[in-house]
Amino acid sequence: MVKYPGTNCEEETAFAVKQVAGLESSIVWHTELHWRLWDAIIIPGGFSYGDYGRAGLIASWTKSIDEIREAIDNGTPVLGICNGFQVLVEAGILPGALLANSNGSFIARWLWLRIRRPRGPWLSVATESQLVSMPIAHAEGRYYVNNLDEVRQGPWIEYLENPNGSIANLAGVSSHDGLVLGLMPHPERAAFPWQAPPGYTAGGRLIFESISQSLRNGW
């Protein structure tokens, strides 16, 4: 887990990696990140650098992004959750942009998602069009991209009910091979049945079970 000043979901994400994926996980301050030491990298949610400028902007200027780029070039899986997704988009590692929600509000709620064309290390145990539920909690989650066909060459995650005005109901996008995944919903807040309110299930397990499977057996 890469931590920037203002990252605040790293503990529960590390916990989910340990408990669900059965993998060791550590929280690493962004200046201390050396990609060669890690099998996979997660940028957790939060408010890095206070969302100054734009959510994820300042974190995308840090040297940790050079490390992450090199990690990706060498086949290391990278996941960005919520603010982590915003960081990956601001860095240009994933395409598009994340704008203020179309209703002008911070939205915190559970919702249902559909996994499309799953492949790569983060979705290796998912099936096509699988439905999962997770919560979102963000003010800047309205995904926009110029070229939808480009995004749809990789796996993607879509909202069944669009909460924020994202183009094509996109909740998460990926590199073509699925090595890099970014999503606004919080899998770590949906990793255990006791986290899910009535009517929802722990859909975030899918991500952690996938990376567990992928790092052990390939993808």
Next chain:
Amino acid sequence: MPVYRVLMVVTNKEAARDPEGETLAHELRKQGYSYIVSLRAGKSYIVDIEAASAEKAILLVKELASRSRLYNPVVHDLRVLLLAENSRGKVSGD
């Protein structure tokens, strides 16, 4: 009545700390933009205003900013600039 396009910028007063601007300036200097002396963050609004003259449009925006508290004189500086004017009422410019 003609329409004027007016830019309204609200920033913290010079005396009030601006953590967002200070952080951005600091991080940008670290990126090598060493020529940045200071940077202030704020909010800007582009308002199309019906008014008899450009001067009147600026006056109306200042009044709007103060009365509505989009600008709080206790802590903020307000800058109001004319962006475009068109006597036929059609807004142009940018």
